[in-house]
Amino acid sequence: MQARRHKLASAIQLAVLCALPVLAVAQEATTLDTVTVTGSRIKRAEMEGRVPVQTLSREDIERTGLTSIGEVLQELTGSGSALNTKFNSSGNFGFSPNGDGVGAGSAQVDLRNLGPKRVLVLVDGMRWVNESSASGVSAAVDLNTIPLALVERIEVLEDGASSLYGSDAIAGVVNIITRRDFEGGQVTLNYGQYDEGDGEITGADVAWGFKTDRSSLFLSLSYTDQQEVSSADRPISAIPIQGGSSRILGGRYAFTDPSTVFYDLSVKPGQTNPVYTPGQPACGPGVTRTDGFQCFDFGRDAFNYAPYNLLITPSERTGVFGQYRFAFTEQLSFYAKALYNRRESTNQAAPEPIDLGPGAGPTYTANLVIPANHPFNPFGFTLSGGPGGNITTIRRRPIEGGPRIFEQQVDTQYFAAGLEGSFGGERQFFWDVNAAYGKNEADQTNHGSYNARNIAIALGDPAVCAATAGCTPLDIFGFDTITPAMLAYISPLFRDRSEQELTQVTANISGGLFPMWAGDVEFAAGYEYRKYEGSYNPDPQTIAGEYNGVPSGATSGDYDVNEAYVELNVPLYAQKDGAGKIDLSLAGRYSDYSTFGGEFTPKYGLRWQVAEDLLLRATYAEGFRAPSIGELYGSQSRFDAQLVDPCLVPPGAPAGSVAPIACPGVPVGARQNDPQIPVLTGGNPELQPETARSFSAGLVFSPSFAEAVSWSDKLDFEVTYYRHNLEGPIQAIDAQTQLDLCATTQDPQYCTGITRLASGEIDTFANFLVNLGSIKTSGWDADVFWTLPESNLGRFKFSWQNTFVTQYEAIGAGGVVQPQSPGIVVNDSAIPEWTSTASLDWKLGNWNAAWSIRHLSEMEEACVAADPSEFCSSPTRNVLEEITYHDIQLGYDFDWLKGLQLTGGVNNLFDKDPPVCTSCSLNGYEASTYDIPGGRFFYVRANLRF
Structure with missing residues (x-):
């Protein structure tokens, strides 16, 4: 002293x-x-x-x-x-x-x-x-x-x-x-x-x-x-100026079927129990399906989350x-x-989306398996999100659960x-x-959020769900399909x-x-x-x-x-x-x-x-x-940033567009379907x-x-x-700056911590x-x-x-x-x-x-x-x-x-x-x-x- x-x-x-x-x-x-x-x-x-x-x-x-x-x-x-x-x-x-x-x-x-x-x-x-x-x-x-x-x-x-x-x-x-x-x-x-x-x-x-x-x-x-x-x-706040969310009411389902054809589908409006017909052509410009699904289109399907928010x-x-x-x-x-x-x-936010498959966040929902015998699986084959699985992404906005209230x-x-x-x-x-x-x-x-482990169980093997106290098989395929009993299991208080x-x-x-x-x-x-x-x-x-x-x-x-x-x-x-x-x-x-x-x-x-x-x-x-x-x-946490990914085609761009920057591992023509990207941070x-x-x-x-x-x-x-x-x-580092520097320089100083899915979209961002x-x-x-x-x-x-x-x-x-x-x-x-x-x-x-x-x-x-x-x-x-x-x-x-x-x-x-x-x-x-x-x-x- x-x-x-x-x-x-x-x-x-x-x-x-x-x-x-x-x-x-x-x-x-x-x-x-x-x-x-x-x-x-x-x-x-x-x-x-x-x-x-x-x-x-x-x-x-x-x-x-x-x-x-x-x-x-x-x-x-x-x-x-x-x-x-x-x-x-x-x-x-x-x-x-x-x-x-x-x-x-x-x-x-x-x-x-x-x-x-x-x-x-x-x-x-x-x-x-x-x-x-x-x-x-x-x-x-x-x-x-x-x-x-x-x-x-x-x-x-x-x-x-x-x-x-x-x-x-x-x-x-x-x-x-x-x-x-x-x-x-x-x-x-x-x-x-x-x-x-x-x-x-x-x-x-x-x-x-x-x-x-x-x-x-x-x-x-x-x-x-x-x-x-x-x-x-208020008119200014009742619509999402950035274009809405790809987490939509009927769900978005991107997967590869048993014949190795890739589909990126959304449920047709009003379909409570959509019927899936296999063997239809892969999604592309002008493709029309004859079953309960249609090819996903962000501009047509995007969800308006704005009215659920507060001024x-x-x-x-x-x-x-x-x-x-x-x-x-x-x-x-x-x-x-x-x-x-x-x-x-x-505080209040729009109904919490349920994301399944690679990049979903929690391990339970990222690696889940929806078996073919699940009572609400409309596709007739198993959907898997783990390594080597066939799910690219599944995204569903369960409006049945109401808004998130904090x-x-x-x-x-x-x-x-x-x-x-x-x-x-x-x-x-x-x-x-x-x-x-x-x-x-x-x-x-927190009211209106979900337990990822319970979601995985409720979408998994029906026998496991039946043996689990309180579990009710979950139906996320379609509009207005989630019942109060399903919600009671997957939506506890936090x-x-x-x-x-x-x-x-x-x-x-x-x-x-x-x-x-x-x-x-x-x-x-x-x-x-x-x-x-x-x-x-x-x-x-x-x-x-x-x-x-x-x-x-x-x-x-x-x-x-x-x-x-x-x-x-x-x-x-x-x-x-x-x-x-x-x-x-x-x-x-x-x-x-x-x-x-x-x-x-x-x-x-x-x-x-x-x-x-x-x-x-x-x-x-x-x-x-x-x-x-x-x-x-x-501790390690996450915030959701509004980012423009220079490696992807921006939302709403015309068919055939290419990304501003060609990045390694990103397929040509891959689109950024959601401007909100999760970013991991910590002390x-x-x-x-x-x-x-x-x-x-x-x-x-x-x-x-x-x-x-x-x-x-x-x-x-x-x-x-x-x-x-x-x-x-x-x-x-400013998240947008880090993303831009990674794309333009490929320097590990900026790219370490940024990983991408096979689709080209960002999986993790540290x-x-x-x-x-x-x-x-x-x-x-x-x-x-x-x-x-x-x-x-x-x-x-x-x-x-x-x-x-x-x-x-x-x-x-x-x-x-x-x-x-x-x-x-x-x-x-x-x-x-x-x-x-x-x-x-x-x-x-x-x-x-x-x-x-x-x-x-x-x-x-x-x-x-x-x-x-x-x-x-x-x-x-x-x-x-x-x-x-x-x-x-x-x-x-x-x-x-x-x-x-x-x-x-x-x-x-x-x-x-x-x-x-x-x-x-x-x-x-x-x-x-x-x-x-x-x-x-x-x-x-x-x-x-x-």
């Missing part, structure tokens, strides 16, 4: 010496008597403009009409794509390639398009436990585990901050400040729905608190119920929060807080306590000691469970060290200990390899970290009249991880108060993100931390000529340039996590805030916030530049070049109103629609036109008890539909960026204080 302390001291000294010639800064927002603001650990009376922090007050949050912290943060101009209740995840996305499950029902935040796992989420300055959604061990926080009712304000630092907060703070920090100074009671009721009559949201919050000279108590109870919106109820997933959340504070003396106080939150959410129950517990104090005379020092524990437990129940725990202890001290010619040198220092524990336990049937759906194994792991940090603020210059001032800020943190060892991260900043109305600032920071439990220890215990370098520079201009004059009370301009360079990001490539992004924030003087027309406040992304470059395998860039949509992730939000607030007497305008610039994507002429701007590209949303709100305050406020509003006033996205996985639009189609949302809220 002594050696580590010596290393930390040497590193801080080196940081101080190296920082002197560097132009860099820190930033914050909020000025109280003596405060700590996100982005600095030093308590100061003067904090304004030190770092780029955006503060969302409770009034700002209520103006949005939204009921989730995640939804509020996703409307920030600097936010990127992240999960929310508009992502119908389970059953559709499989397991993500980064080992964290699917985040079903969660809401996350992404800053600077660097991903949710690179954003640190704090509650009152302490880390929040990462999410559990019963399908993995995530590296991101689920904001739906934090009730909106307990929020006083949210501070968002859009700058690298690993030196102050440790791992994960690469893209920025979200610090949620809870309500504490509250007297009396408050009841808030809200209701909203879309103008289509669906998606209802009901909510009720109750808050109560008291304050005395020495103590305070705040209690809150919150309830939110978000109802679903079906994909079938908004239902989510019911109940939270209880309490916070108590007691001051023993003026210099010593104690606090304790506790939270319990339950989220019950549901129900999550997520329980969050949080406890924290600490002591805060101060000492000293003229030079004050502030200290605090804190301990916190957070736990997320998630259970997911229950998965995951949990994460975070234990942390921190100690901090700050104050003035000694005076210099320009003022006091201020400091903050501290120690932090954290322990992470996480596990994912799939249903025993899944672990045994019997699950017919996406396979996965159990994950379990833990690690801990010891950290120490120092932050200094050194005044270099100050005019006697206080108009001009230059401050240098320095920070460094040493982190010792049980998984990979030590890491030191420095940060340097410079703040130059040129004049009373002009501030210049800049920062340079180094950061890192430690690999998470899921990334280190995640890697050899992963190293991601490292980052961040730079920001900007100005704050508050012209004195616009202060307290007839046309302006206050006018502020803020401009910030940002740049993040990330090296060795933890990721799998794609595991590594430290790969780099990510670079840069851009500008430009904001205007204007408060007008009060007049007979009322009081107006105007804000206009903008983010311009000038660069986003991700380098992947083989030095290949990934397709993501500003103005491009890829893999359900959009990066607009320009995002803008303008808001006008008005208040006159008891009336208040707000009007917000949200703008997203034009983007484009690769066209992967089945019919490019209908959905795309050209045969290969699709333009997502720019869009502007208008939100309005009107409220009135009644002088009843301590106040009754009634508010009503409409989001997406002019009912703008999102642009069609052909490459997005579901519902035909990009769900983390745009409002849902048919999305005019009306809401009312009543807020009573007593």
